[in-house]
Amino acid sequence: MHKFSEFTLVLSVVVVFVVVLGLVFNFQSIDREINRWKLLAQTSSDTAEIYNSLSKVEEGLVRWGMTEGYSGIFKTQENDMSLKVTQLQLIKTKAERLSMTPSNTSEYNTNLNLLQEDLKTLDLKTKSYWNVHVGMGWWLVGAFFLYTGLAALAFWNKDHSSFKQ
Template sequence: MNKTAEFFLALSAIVVFVVILGILYNFESIDREITRWKQLAETSQDSAEIYHSLSTAEQSLVRWGMDDGFAGIFKTRENDMTWKIAQLQLLKEKAERLSMIPGNSPEYSSTVKLLQEELKTLDLKAINYWNTHTGVGWWLAGGLFLYLGLFSFAHWNKDRSSFT
């Protein structure tokens, strides 16, 4: 057996497995973090908590670099992350204005309901952004190691073939 071919075959299998696990973990953890803050804002009745949750969701988007670019291969307004951030900031301003309304008034509860409905329609597309931008590099690296492994396997198999 060709030891180099076996080594690259084993290495590529391990690297592809680790890369795929890393991709899945990163996608899920980032999406979960951002979605958690958005859902907390959707369900809260307190204007300060809504404002804090939206601010934290915005900070998370910025921290992960999702404040610019597109959350899809096709550059549409729906995939434009700058527009999503602007929508989030607009909702954050509405939550800040909500804090000026007395909490026991009927206007407060109706405004909270309207804000929560607007939040439910806001799709921050965190997982789509991550797939489009960072995920491509991971897939290319995984594909390279898979190619090396398959090339090594083919080279090793050629040495063992009965047709030569």
């Protein structure tokens, strides 16, 4: 039992470390490929840049498979990804139409402010989607091996305890 508990402890530490790295890497990738482009579009005052940034957001959603399904356990309109993509495409179309308006007019500034407000209210819920569809498996594997590692540590500690009676 002594060697098995040491092996299980080491294996658990390695797997939990890999799971944590995988979660951090995937969250950073989602943030870099989708959310940062949305933030750039949201803060930009150039409609061509807004359109290009929203195109990158849409490409990121397609690449991560976030164009359909739900970003929550319960299916609601709030977490329906196909509706989120449709909203994104409508905002992208507005940006394209706004780029045809002269930028020195008050109509342009008003519509640009409305476009930026639309972007602020658009919550893509990308990390929630990833957690529900892929990340849940990562969390379960990590929790299983963390529990296994703690159990192995308890058995190992019982064998090596200086308080034996």
